[in-house]
Amino acid sequence: MNSFNFLKTASLALALASAAQAKDIKLLNVSYDPTRELYQEVNAAFAKSWKAKTGDTVTIQQSHGGAGKQARAVIDGLQADVVTLALAYDIDAIAEKARLFPADWQKRLPHNSAPYTSTIIFLVRKGNPKGIKDWDDLVKPGVSVITPNPKTSGGARWNYLAAWGYVLEKTGNDEAKARDFIAKLFKNVPVLDSGARGATTTFVQRGIGDVFISWENEAFLAVKEFGADKVEIIVPSVSILAEPPVTVVDKFAKKHGTEAVAKAYLEFLYSDAGQDIVGKHFYRPRSEKAAAKYANVFTKLKLFTIDEVFGGWQKAQKAHFNDGGVFDQIYKPQ
Amino acid sequence: MKFNKLVLAAVVLGAQTVSSNLRADAATDQLDALKKQIEQLTEKVLILEKQATTAKIQQAPAVSLNTNGLAGVAADPRVEQLDQKVRILERQRELDLESAAEKAKQTPRVSLGANGFSVTSADSNFVFKVRGYVQADSRLFASDHVGSTANDTFLIRRARPILEGTLYEKYDFRVMTDFATGINSSAANNGFLQDAYLNARFLPEFQVQIGKMKEPVGLERLQSGANLLFVERGYPTQLVPNRDVGLQIQGDLFAGKLRYEAGVFNGVGDGASGDVDASDDEKDIAGRLFATPFKDSGTDALRGLGFGVAGTYGNQDGAGLVSKYKSPGQQQFFAYRSGAGTATAPNVVADGDHWRVSPQASYYWGPFGLFGEYVISDQRVRRDAGTSSFAHVQNTAWQVAASFILTGEEDSWKGFTPKNPFNPAKGGWGAWQLAARVGQFDVDNRVFSTSGSLADSATSASGATSWSVGLNWYFNKNVKLNFDYEQTDFTGGTSAFLKNSEKVFFTRAQVSF
The missing domain is CATH 3.40.190.10 (Periplasmic binding protein-like II)
Known part of the structure; x- marks a missing residue:
């Protein structure tokens, strides 16, 4: 093997090895106050699902507080990959004041980007x-x-x-x-x-x-x-x-290289598994299947x-x- | 019902006291007092209940109290109201504390103390510091030094305000100016501006520093002017670059056990500084490796050992790149010829390679300190005297300095803090340090070659040897006094100045923060 071929083969092997190497990914979910328990379970389920799908290990860090305060923190520089807040106004404020994602962010996911409701x-x-x-x-x-x-x-x-x-x-x-x-x-x-x-x-x-x-x-x-x-x-x-919405914080996710996983994380909330967890934690699911399962929990x-x-x-x-x-x-x- | 009324009256009194005087700062005291009252009442109620039971007073109402408030007073709305008030006050206090803690997290921290003035953002990513130091010296020359023209003098040796800080966590900056005696603002060497650089700390192992800074060569040169052992630095400092403009990468490897610095600079003459390359297009490279392999060792005697090597290399052309050398008393003992470049008035300029190498070491063990360095500066120069001739000149210098802190503090390269600051009323006398140094400067003999000498052998020495002793008195971390005696003997030269010893007594009063 001449030296050129050797280098080419070695480079290819290195590239393949790099591609095959599983990644450790970290996401920060900045959320409102009462969702701690919900996202603890969602995070574990999503991490398991993502690992099975891609081989990558994803760890989701949670930050909770009053929704207004949380939005202000993101506007001031808290580098959230996703925000899951209590109301659309606070997410609008992030889009307007910090321009971290488009103003029409609510159109990016079903049900105006609110994967569950409550009252x-x-x-x-x-x-x-x-x-x-x-x-x-x-x-x-x-x-x-x-x-x-x-x-x-x-x-x-x-x-x-x-x-x-x-x-x-x-x-x-x-x-x-x-x-x-x-x-x-x-x-x-x-x-x-x-x-x-x-x-x-x-x-x-x-x-x-x-x-x-x-x-x-x-x-x-x-x-x-x-x-x-x-x-x-x-x-x-x-x-x-009440329709608490969610969105990817594009600018920070891009900076962290987490755009795809952040998007998948929010989409997971709409999945059967995600909607089941939503119902289990006393939020009203959007999917008919999960809504039917938990129908007896919620008073009409x-x-x-x-x-x-x-x-x-x-x-x-x-x-x-x-x-x-x-x-x-x-x-x-x- | 008598005891029940007593309980109620006392609780009302306690609760009213709290509710009428509520202020954030006093709330805790009031709550503690109320709790105490409730505890006392609990005891009384228990006693009374016992008495009631003994007396078979069956109509006594069931009352139970605990230190968390009135938990189960039987259905008396007034007591329940009071209980709620107490709970609300406690919760409000809790929320006030949470709010204060939250606010503290977002409030920049302002600090004023021995390390100067600083403001740090709540997240510590932004820091702004104001520091500085001033040195007021005296130089007293022995009167038996025939030929010396130096005057006994007081002078401001350094007066340096420093602004430094950090932006976005990783970007440090530093600007240090000097307004001391003799500082000038020439275009090539603006002494007013000592340091002006940005250091991007991407990783501890990889940092990039850009601007005007000390070139990474001389050991004692790299020590802050505020931490010097003697009033004046030793001879090796005169053969290494001072401050220059350029770009340097640097970092700490192996958990800080190996420091590396490497940079490219405009290039300056021995001991010189520069702001702009006014002489040529050539650039110098400079680098230094310094190891402290035992810094984390369990053996005290080894922890303070450091050693390394540094050097520069460049092509330098021009008159401004050959240097004059001075005695410790800051009197010139060597200078290249600087005439018009004619046969009768030769002139010497830099013209070609200039390299330096400097092995160096330092050692600290408890109150004992020792450091030494050796420098070779090899420079190609041109002698213009109608016709031009070339020569390589290799000058060398070394020094060894030792110190001992009489008051027992642990010494270090970056100085130390006195254990007992000067305060006679409290028995504090600061810290006292003895120091001694010996050093030598050797001028290459080729300089004085009879055929086309580069320097005047009458007024320039071929070498100088100095010894010095000193006593340093540190009042506290910020104030110190230096007392040095330094004697220098010159070799070569025929002038009266060079044939006699220079004897200087230095003092320095320094304030640094």
């Missing part, structure tokens, strides 16, 4: 000593309500809008009554946590409050973890359809969407939660 319900103490049945009971004098801060928590914004939408529904779109209702409701809130998980801690572990306005999944998790002898779920007559109630009542997140955010918005006008720290 807002109540958690009360065992026996429901204050007789909480619907939203009206939350503004009664002497009822202590736990909900996080809408300025920092996506879940809290859903809570707020669910209450507002209830009043509009009940009063035939009387905005003044809705405003008055929300003002009364927040007068009954003794502590504002920055995120939903902190609010759960306040209600369940610290024993504060009579009723906790909660993500549906978080309420189920609390009952599961702390026992039906301590807390119980109350489903109001009307609530909001009347749900309205943010688009129907508020004209979308941008409008809702601007009117209610931006600085100087309705929430700033009605909320007085106690």
